[in-house]
Amino acid sequence: MTKSGPLGWLIRNPIWVFVAIIFVFFSLSTDRFFDIANFRNILVQTSTIGLIALGMTLVMINGNIDLSVGATLALAASVTVDAMGWAVFADWGNWQILPAVLLRLLTGVAIGALNGFIVWKTGVDAFIVTLGAMLGIRGLVFVYTQEQSFFATNFTYSDFDYSSVLGVPTLAIVFLVFTVATHILLSRTVHGSNTYAVGDNREAAVNAGIRVGPHMVVNFVIVGFFAALAGITLSTQMGAATPNLGREFELWVITAVVLGGTKLTGGAGSIIGTFGGVLAIGMLRNGMNLIGVPAFYVLLVLGTILIFVLFLDKQLNRQGDEEIRL
Amino acid sequence: MTDTAAAGTILRLEKIVKTFPGVRALDGVDFELRRGEVHALMGENGAGKSTLMKVLAGMYQPDGGRIHIDGLRCVLPTPIAAKEQGVILVHQELSLAEEMTVAENIFLGELPRSRFGFVDWKVLNRRVGDILETLNVDFGPRTKVNRLSIAKKQMVEIARALTHDAKVVVFDEPTASLTDAEKTVLFDIIGDLQERGVGIVYISHRMEEIFRISDRISILRDGSYRGTLVTAETDEDEVTRAMIGRSLDLSRTSDARVAPGEVRLAVRDLSCGKLFRDVSFELRAGEVLGFYGLIGAGRTEIAETLFGLRRPSAGTVHLDGEAVRIGSPAEAIARGLSLVPESRKEQGLVLGMNCRDNITLPQIDRMTSGPFISGAREVEIYDKYQARLEIKAPSWRTMVKNLSGGNQQKIVIGKWLSMAPRVLIVDEPTRGIDVGSKSEIHNLIRELAASGLAVIVISSEMPEVLRVSDRIAAMHEGRLVTVFERDVVTEDDLIQAISGIGEHAA
Amino acid sequence: MSRVETETAASGKPKEADESAPGPDTNRTLVQILSSQGILIAFGLFMLGFGLFSERFLSLENMESVLRSSAIIGVMALGVTVVVISGNLDLSVGSMLSFGTVMVVDLHDKIGAAPGIAVMMAAVLALGCVNGFLVGILRLNSLIVTLGMLSAIQGLTLIYSGGKNVDIDPSSQDTTWFKVFGRGDIAGLDMPIILFGLLAVILHCIVAYTAFGRRVYAVGGNPTAAVFSGIRRGRVVFSTYVISSFCVGVAAIILGSRVMGSQNNVGQGYELLVLAGVILGGTSLLGGSGSIFETVIGVLILGFIQNGLLLLSYPYYTQWIVTWFVIILAVWLDIAGKRGRLFSPIA
Structure with missing residues (x-):
């Protein structure tokens, strides 16, 4: 069933067929879709989910999952906005953003490391570990913020999302740069190869001497980093961190990654696919908004597409009629 | 030194x-x-x-x-x-x-x-x-x-x-x-x-x-x-x-061979995609038909097709003279077929369940009184096969994962014997079990045939097929090459048949 | 109880040291749960601890309050337990609860309480059938399917309500018999608790004592072996999702009746609390093990954590942080016991 050439590539990456269909559909439906400014918009809007999806792809190829990304994002955002108000940094002017952002990334990295370490040392399934973390970290956010929103008083920070380099929004650039970097990490480096190996056949990876535990921790750290980074997009857009920030992001992110063809059981997937999944979601939200469909239809369509892609993937990978029917 | x-x-x-x-x-x-x-x-x-x-x-x-x-x-x-x-x-x-x-x-x-x-x-x-x-x-x-x-x-x-x-x-x-x-x-x-x-x-x-x-x-x-x-x-x-610690007795002295009865199972030109093609054979009551070949020769796939797990692309199956189409294991069981599968841990047993529950699993619907399962009737069945197969387990409550390989295999065999089948298919019955249990299982297969059951034994071990079979079907790359009579076949014949040498020479 | 299990039975001699073998066991008596499950002991210590700090904690009144507040999550957890035993997940129960509650409340004033309940149950069961068809018959991955359904049902709820919250006409709130499910009581015992208890007993009997229940365990324990034993796996899985959606329907009736209104996203996040209760009870996500009884314990632990922390005047969301530790600890100790060492051997 495996074909080479463009057709084979599309069979293995059916998401890009969807991207093309969605693209053509909306381009024909409304004039406002096929427009450079709108494409920029889509990139900025998707950069949040997109960044997390990059890290999630690594974790899921590893055969793990991280449900705590939304909560991580919220905690990191609260820490940042809070830290900018600390008296220590009061005289730093715009430089106060720097320690705040570093602190934010550190928070994400720390939570990722914690999740990864628990998965490694206890042997508890990542689904359960991060399910617990998702609840617990969200609880931390609520307790930490006392259920209040924090507002950034530094406008350089909150105006960041309007900034651009050579006409391309900074946030879009950040997203694209990290997409390329993660793609290279996954497809060209030893760490990337090991990521596939661990998810594909963990026993073989152990036998081959790959240090599976620390390896998985690294990928959890990466997704924690991206979750914290993605919070920048959100909290700069809003100039505030609400305790509910990033809620259900894990669902959007996992949807994007699975749409992009990453296998839940691990061992298969790609950043190119994930990028397609992220774009599909972004274009769908944007396009449906432009043609005036109420936002909640997007949820219905998205859920349906997710299940349909799964179905399609199953059909395309069948071994024909001679397959054993279990 | x-x-x-x-x-x-x-x-x-x-x-x-x-x-x-x-x-x-x-x-x-x-x-x-x-x-x-x-x-x-x-x-x-x-x-x-x-x-x-x-x-x-x-x-x-x-x-x-x-x-x-x-x-x-x-x-x-x-x-x-x-x-x-x-x-x-x-x-x-x-x-x-x-x-x-x-x-x-x-x-x-x-x-x-x-x-x-x-x-x-x-x-x-x-x-x-x-x-x-x-x-x-x-x-x-x-x-x-x-x-x-x-x-x-x-x-x-x-x-x-x-x-x-x-x-x-x-x-x-x-x-x-x-x-x-x-x-x-x-x-x-x-x-x-x-x-x-x-x-x-x-x-x-x-x-x-x-x-x-x-x-x-x-x-x-x-x-x-x-x-x-x-x-x-x-x-x-x-x-x-x-x-x-002792010599292995490969002879078949103890076998009581009965004259084969009427045809139980007749398979004509059965094919399943690329897995196997045009397979025809007959199986009589009271006989053991061995299937010998290399891994991937299509033997297991034939068994799975007969048992309704795969859909045949061509061919017919007659059970007791009646043409049947078996679409699922449930139908196969209803028609009196039993399959002891190749991999007992993956296909044969629910390892986290106890011995009794594993044995009664295919007939659990018949074990009820009112809406609920009757534990006593289950234990009855377990006790019967535990005694008959000499299953060494502390009690029926023991998880099968805690049994040795040989006893696990006996649980699977007991499970299918308790269904009182007309045709019993056994796939690699002694893989990974110790020599003692091995010969017990071989003797059991002979006894079952002697009692009138029609048995198919699939095996990759030549001594095993020679030991238990009355006739031996040799397979090579999805084709049934020849069916040999046990009494006249030599090891060389079998090796040549399963490596396709006989085919080219002929 | 006919299902008894002596866990310690030293059997044969295991020739291969199978270190990775999952250890779901379906048959335990109360005594063995006590001896094998640290969670119950932890639960006891926890109750004792809180009891020492707050005398109200162990009062009958407080117990009833915990049970009452756990009833909705509890009812949903019963159904999800059946799904999880069969080796699947149901993440769509939260948005299904929103859907059901909005529908039953909305239809109350439009077509009356009884027809409203009937239509809502039919709709929710239909959603359960969709889940069951996709996972059971088409064999799609349950995590993703129910994730997709979570999103899709959320969309359906918003489309149905036009994005607005719904209420039962305030003038009829005190007079409608519909209030009995959330606000009524029998002999002083609150109706939600009675419904939770009743459903728990019924489902326990189905899961533990019927042929269907046995098949659910077999499919969850080893789906391949179940099929080789003639079990129609698709039908079993399909049924578990129908049961799960039925429980969600009951929860929606209780919730709608208690609140007499509903927000569109009232069930948001419930899927995780429900799952937390199931996991805490000791049901393995791998399938093939667990029981309704254990889930009731798990849900009660969640309820008591929440209640105890509130009584000690910790911020409301502290319970989530504690739940985080408790879930991981519970599962960790469970697998540590099974593998015979505390830490995973992976390098």
Whole structure:
């Protein structure tokens, strides 16, 4: 069933067929879709989910999952906005953003490391570990913020999302740069190869001497980093961190990654696919908004597409009629 | 030990002890390997061969004993440490990452790096290309492993042995799924390694291979060392006696052979895609029909098709003269078919369930009184088959995962006998179980046939098919080559038939 | 109880040291749960601890309050337990609860309480059938399917309500018999608790004592072996999702009746609390093990954590942080016991 050439590539990456269909559909439906400014918009809007999806792809190829990304994002955002108000940094002017952002990334990295370490040392399934973390970290956010929103008083920070380099929004650039970097990490480096190996056949990876535990921790750290980074997009857009920030992001992110063809059981997937999944979601939200469909239809369509892609993937990978029917 | 012998020694294991919770897997095992020697390691399943080799490969840490490589005492905390010391373990298949390329698999865990942790694909593909050339295979470094046949995957596994300047290479049942041509290549490679002074440890159950390539044979039984024999000075019987503590009686003296009754099962031109084609045979009441062939020859697939697990693409099946179409196992069971599947752990048992619940699983609907299951009736059935098959379990409440392989297999057999089938299909009935249980199961199969049951036995072990069958169907690449009568067939006939030699000659 | 299990039975001699074998066991008596499950002991210590700090904690009144507040999550957890035993997940129960509650409240004023309940149950069961068809018959991965359904049902709820919250006409709130499910009581015992208890007993009997229940365990324990034993796996899985959706329907009736209104996203996040309760009870996500009884314990632990922390005047969301630790600890100790060592052997 495996074909080479463009057709084979599309069979293995059916998401890009969807991207093309969605693209053509909306381009024909409304004039406002096929427009450079709108494409920029889509990139900025998707950069949040997109960044997390990059890290999630690594974790899921590893055969793990991280449900705590939304909560991580919220905690990191609260820490940042809070830290900018600390008296220590009061005289730093715009430089106060720097320690705040570093602190934010550190928070994400720390939570990722914690999740990864628990998965490694206890042997508890990542689904359960991060399910617990998702609840617990969200609880931390609520307790930490006392259920209040924090507002950034530094406008350089909150105006960041309007900034651009050579006409391309900074946030879009950040997203694209990290997409390329993660793609290279996954497809060209030893760490990337090991990521596939661990998810594909963990026993073989152990036998081959790959240090599976620390390896998985690294990928959890990466997704924690991206979750914290993605919070920048959100909290700069809003100039505030609400305790509910990033809620259900894990669902959007996992949807994007699975749409992009990453296998839940691990061992298969790609950043190119994930990028397609992220774009599909972004274009769908944007396009449906432009043609005036109420936002909640997007949820219905998205859920349906997710299940349909799964179905399609199953059909395309069948071994024909001679397959054993279990 | 003389000085010269010591100088030729490349590996010495002394008094290796390894315990698992409740089991002493290795009990002070000694082992010595010389340069350029093929040293066979033999023993029954569970004798500790694999455990010993995993200790050697750094996958297990011994609880006691010493490892000397090249005269130096070594500690091997990880598989990588073992590889660095020049010890390479070639696993029995299935230690491959299926979605990855051949090259990545061969260098798994030690991909060549250029700067910044990037994989040096050029070096990787060149080195793998060279290795594959010596192996004389028809796939390249960039082929994905999941596109290869089992035999070719085995060759990939073997290729791993050639990546290092190995001092010791351990082959763990390397020929289980190889064709004769591939075996020849493997033995050539082993010869090359020998010439380079590499010590080879060769684990296999196949006597003919052991006697063909090994220099010495060491034997393990129940986790302890039972001595070393020089191959040229011993014979199969001596090895067998060392392995099991007595001679193996392969004769069929005790069999009561009944005259076969009417035709129970008639299969005509049955095909299933590329798995098997135009298979026809008849099975009579009171007879055992053996299916013999290499792995992948389509035997198991025929059984699965008869049992409703696969949809045939052509052909007919008659049960007791009536044409039937079986679309699911539930229908097969209703028609009086039973299948003891190939893999008891994956297909035969729910390991986390107790013995009773496993045995009554296919007929649980009949076990109810009112809306609820009647535990007493279940226990009745369990007790009956526990006694009849002599299942050694503390009670019906014991989880089947806590039973030995032989008793697990008896649970599966009991499960299907309790269905009172008209046709019983048994796939690899004695794989991975000890010799004692093996002969019990063989006797049971003969008894069942004598009581009028029609039985199909699928097996990859020639002594087994010869032992239990009345007729033997030899399969080669999805075709049924010939059906032999047990009393006239020779081992050579069978080997030729399953390797397709007879076909070309004819 | 006919299903008894002596866990310690030393059997034969295990020839291969199977270190990775999952250890779901289906048959335990109360005594063995006590001896084998640290969670119950932890639960006891926890109750004792809180009891020492707050005398109200162990009062009958407080017990009833915990039970009452756990009833909705509890009812949903019963159904999800059946799904999880069969080796699947149901993440769509939260948005299904929103859907059901909005529908039953909305229809109350439009077509009356009884027809409203009937239509809502039919709709929710239909959603359960969709889940069951996709996972059971088409064999799609349950995590993704129910994730997709989570999103899709959320969309359906918003489309149905037009994005607005719904209420039962305030003038009829005190007079409608519909209030009995959330606000009524029998002999002083609150109706939600009675419904939770009743459903728990019924489902326990189905799961533990019927042929269907046995098949659910078999499919969860080893789906391949179940099929080889003639079990129609698709039908079993399909049924578990129908049961799960039925429980969600009951929860929606209780919730709608208690609140007499509903927000569109009232069930948001419930899927995780429900799953937390199931996991805490000791049901393995791998399938093939667990029981309704254990889930009731798990849900009660969640309820008591919440209640106890509130009584000690910790911030409301502290319970989530504590739940985080408790879930991981519970599962960790469970697998540590099975593998015979505290830390995973993976390097």
